[in-house]
Amino acid sequence: MRRFPPLLCALFLCTWSFSFAATKSQQVERYLGTFRYENDKPLGTVKFIFQKAVLKRKGNGKKTYQYLLFNEPFFSNEDNAGRLIGIQIVHNGKTTTIRPEAPDKQGIDPGGIPASPAAVSIQQDPVRPRGALGPSGITIPDSSTIAHTLDETKQTISGWQARMWQSVRPIWEFVMWIFSSVIILLICFGGLCRYVAKTAASESLINSYGRIIVGRWIVSAHQNAAAMLLLITWIIAIVLLIDVFMWLVYLNLPVWTLVVIWFPILWLAERLTDWIVPNIPVIGPGGDEQRHR
Secondary structure, eight states: OOOOOHHHHHHHHHHHHHHHOOOHHHHHHHHHOHHHHHHOOOEEEEEEEESSOEEEEEEESSSOHHHHTTTOGGGSSOOOSOOEEEEEEEETTEEEEEOOOOGGGSSBOTTSOBOOHHHHHHHHOOSSOOOEETTTTEEOOOHHHHHHHHHHHHHHHHHHHHHHHHHHHHHHHHHHHHHHHHHHHHHHHHHHHHHHHHHHHHTOEEETTSOEEEOHHHHHHHHHHHHHHHHHHHHHHHHHHHHHHHHHHHTTOOHHHHHHHHHHHHHHHHHHHHHHSOOOEEEOTTSOEEEOO
16 A cells, blocks of 8 residues: 655645634635625624524624624634534524525636626626717716725725724723823822922912022922923823723714814813913013913
């Protein structure tokens, strides 16, 4: 009996393991075919029936199978549900079984050349006027083709947004975890700085030209303490403002609603910062005492 070389056996085992270790999403794509997987938009409850589990997704007629399974925890890279048996859609009490993709339905003509979706649609819908305008061969797509293209573009952009949010969200959660660990120290140190700045401001005076009238070294202490206090306030306020903005984006609010909520929060943060950091009293040109806020 002829023996296979060890390298050939290893390659055979790797190929065999990969062919049977397809992820759940890959199994769905193979079952439907790439074109239906990326373009069909089911309406109703979609049941993905595996050997060990039945996974359900809610289709609204606007999201493709690929979008429904994107970043879903149950459709991870693990093959822990067994082989895909079938797909069913339940809508208005009616159950429809989705057939697997057949080779003659993948857009391939008898000559073996893949047929484009536009060519298939023209053959299947000969009544709708299409064709060239003039000798130059310029074609104008119909309204349904334009709507379909724009809808696919929106789905692509939505997918990009989902990927970006999935990437930014864990990073920001880590930043907030670090911030929650040091915020107590920041508040404590900021309180000490405010105590020094507030008491120094009460014991010093400057004129409108910036010249020191009372408490030369006290003014210097106030400036240093107020600068540190302002820096700490900036750090806390900016992190919290970004966190609020991230939550507003996560809630998927309309743009104008987000703006209406966001700017009052910025105004409130400005007022709080102005109150937290004290200023030295200023003697105006007429001898009146003022405080810049």
